[in-house]
Amino acid sequence: MTMASIRKQNLILPALALALAWPAPAHAHLVSTGLGPVYDGIGHWASTLEDIIPVLVLGILAGLRGAAPSRQAMFALPLSWLLGGIVGMLIPTSPELSRPILSAIIAATFLAPGLLALSDLPIPPLAVTSLAATIGLIHGFLDAGGMRGEGATTGVGILQFLGMYVVLFVLMTLLAALVVSLRQPWMRIVARVAGSWIAAAGLLLLGWSLRGVG
Amino acid sequence: MKRNPPWSLRKFSTWIWTLFVALLLSAPPAQAHILSGEPVSFASGFMHPLSGWDHIIAMVAVGIWGAQLGAPAIWMLPVTFPLVMSFGGFLGLIRVALPGGEHTVEFGIAISGVLLGLMVLGEVRPKIWVAAVMVGFFGLCHGYAHGYELPDGQSGLYYSVGFVIATGLLHASGIALGLIHRWPLGRKALRVCGAAIMLGGCYFLWQAFNPEPESTATPPIPTPAAKSAAASFEAGRSNVALIPHSRDSAQLEYPKTDGLIYSAT
Numbered sequence: 001m002t003m004a005s006i007r008k009q010n011l012i013l014p015a016l017a018l019a020l021a022w023p024a025p026a027h028a029h030l031v032s033t034g035l036g037p038v039y040d041g042i043g044h045w046a047s048t049l050e051d052i053i054p055v056l057v058l059g060i061l062a063g064l065r066g067a068a069p070s071r072q073a074m075f076a077l078p079l080s081w082l083l084g085g086i087v088g089m090l091i092p093t094s095p096e097l098s099r100p101i102l103s104a105i106i107a108a109t110f111l112a113p114g115l116l117a118l119s120d121l122p123i124p125p126l127a128v129t130s131l132a133a134t135i136g137l138i139h140g141f142l143d144a145g146g147m148r149g150e151g152a153t154t155g156v157g158i159l160q161f162l163g164m165y166v167v168l169f170v171l172m173t174l175l176a177a178l179v180v181s182l183r184q185p186w187m188r189i190v191a192r193v194a195g196s197w198i199a200a201a202g203l204l205l206l207g208w209s210l211r212g213v214g
Numbered sequence: 215m216k217r218n219p220p221w222s223l224r225k226f227s228t229w230i231w232t233l234f235v236a237l238l239l240s241a242p243p244a245q246a247h248i249l250s251g252e253p254v255s256f257a258s259g260f261m262h263p264l265s266g267w268d269h270i271i272a273m274v275a276v277g278i279w280g281a282q283l284g285a286p287a288i289w290m291l292p293v294t295f296p297l298v299m300s301f302g303g304f305l306g307l308i309r310v311a312l313p314g315g316e317h318t319v320e321f322g323i324a325i326s327g328v329l330l331g332l333m334v335l336g337e338v339r340p341k342i343w344v345a346a347v348m349v350g351f352f353g354l355c356h357g358y359a360h361g362y363e364l365p366d367g368q369s370g371l372y373y374s375v376g377f378v379i380a381t382g383l384l385h386a387s388g389i390a391l392g393l394i395h396r397w398p399l400g401r402k403a404l405r406v407c408g409a410a411i412m413l414g415g416c417y418f419l420w421q422a423f424n425p426e427p428e429s430t431a432t433p434p435i436p437t438p439a440a441k442s443a444a445a446s447f448e449a450g451r452s453n454v455a456l457i458p459h460s461r462d463s464a465q466l467e468y469p470k471t472d473g474l475i476y477s478a479t
Contacts (some may be wrong), residue, residue: 042346049372050371053375060383103370118297191290193293196293196296196297197378197379197382198378199300200296200299200300200381201371201374201375203297203300203303204300204304204307204361204370204377204378205371205374208307208364208374208389209455209470210307211307211308213307
C-alpha cells in the first residue's frame with residue numbers, strides 16, 4: 001500500500017462517515033408522515049365500531065359452533081375482508097350509498113350472526129363460513145369506499161387493508177378460540193347473551209336507518 | 215375433605231365489592247375528540263334507559279325475577295327483554311302504530327313495575343313461556359317508548375350500542391342482586407325489593423292515569439353556564455350539548471332554539 005492510497009483512505013472514510021452521520025429530519029412526532037398506511041389499517045380496529053362488532057359476533061358464533069367452523073371462519077373472514085377491500089379499491093367508481101342504506105347494511109351484519117349466536121342453532125360449518133365470508137366481503141367493500149372517499153390511492157388502500165387483515169386474523173382467532181374453550185354451560189350462555197345484545201343493537205340501528213337518519 | 219360450596223358468601227361479597235369499586239373508579243367519558251357526535255351519541259344512548267325510574271325498576275326487576283326462577287329463566291328473561299325492547303324501539307323509531315296507541319304503551323310501562331314487583335314479592339313461578347311472554351310484552355312497551363322519543367341528529371350506531379349496553383347492565387345488576395336468594399335472609403331481602411318495586415310501579419301507574427298538566431310558565435332565564443355554552447356554540451367551538459332526556463315530570467323542558475336544552479334547576 002502506498003502513502004497516496006493510505007491518504008485517500010484517510011479522506012474517504014471520514015467523508016463517508018460524515019455523510020452517513022449527517023442529520024436528517026427526524027419526523028419524531030409523525031405530524032408530517034403519519035404512521036403509514038399499514039399502521040393506519042392496524043389502528044382502524046380501534047376506531048371503527050361498525051367493523052369491530054361484526055367481528056365480535058362472528059367470533060362468538062363460530063366459537064359456539066365448535067372448532068371446525070372456527071378454523072374455517074378465522075381464515076374466511078379476514079381473507080374475504082381483504083378481497084372485498086382490494087376489489088373496492090380497484091373499482092374506479094362505486095355506487096354512492098346514502099347513510100341510511102349504509103346503516104341498514106351494517107345493521108344486517110349485526111343482526112344475522114347475532115340472532116344465530118343467540119339461538120345457538122346447530123347450523124352446519126359451511127353456513128358459518130359462508131356468513132363470515134359474506135360479511136367480510138361487504139365490510140371490506142364498504143371500507144374501501146370510505147377510504148377512496150377520503151382520497152386514499154389504490155396502493156395506500158391496499159396497504160391499509162393488509163394492516164387490517166393482520167389484526168383481523170389475530171382477533172378472529174383469539175375470539176373464536178376463547179369461545180370454543182368455554183366449558184361451563186353458564187359461560188356459553190354469557191356468549192349467547194352477548195350475541196343477543198349485538199342483535200338488539202342491530203335491530204335498533206335498522207330502525208334508525210328506516211327512519212332515514214343515523 | 216370438605217369442599218367449599220360453589221358460591222360462598224365470601225366469593226359473592228368479593229364480586230360485589232369488585233363491581234362496586236369498578237363503578238367508583240370508572241371514569242366518565244372525556245369526550246376529548248368529539249368526532250361527529252359519536253361519544254355524545256354513545257353517552258346519550260347509554261343514559262336513555264336510565265332516564266326514568268319506571269324503566270330502571272322494571273329492568274332490574276326482570277333480572278331479579280330471573281335469578282329467583284333460576285335456569286333457564288335466569289338468562290332467558292334478560293335475553294328476551296333487551297331483544298324485544300329493541301324490537302319495540304324499532305317499531306317506535308319507524309312510527310308503527312300499536313293497538314291502543316300510546317295508552318297501551320304508557321299502561322304497559324306503568325303496569326310492568328307493579329306486576330314484576332309482584333312476581334318478585336310472591337316468588338311466583340309460572341311456566342317459562344308465560345314469564346317470557348309477560349317480560350316480552352313489557353319489553354315491547356318500554357322499547358316503543360324509547361324508540362319514539364329518540365332524538366335526531368345522533369349517530370344511530372353509537373346510540374344503539376350505548377342503549378343496549380345500559381339495558382343489559384341493568385339486567386345484570388338485577389341478576390347479581392337476585393343471587394342472594396340462595397340464603398334465607400337474601401330471599402326475604404329480595405321480597406322486600408319486590409314490594410318496593412311494586413310500590414314504585416303503583417306510583418307510576420297512578421301517574422299514568424293522572425298526568426300532570428302542562429306548564430304554562432315562561433321559560434326561565436338561562437343560567438350563566440348555559441349562556442357560556444350558547445356563546446361557545448355560536449362560535450362553533452363546541453359540539454351540541456345534550457342533557458339526557460328525562461321522563462321525570464319534575465324537570466321541565468323547553469323547545470330547542472340553538473341546539474341547547476335549558477332545564478329549570
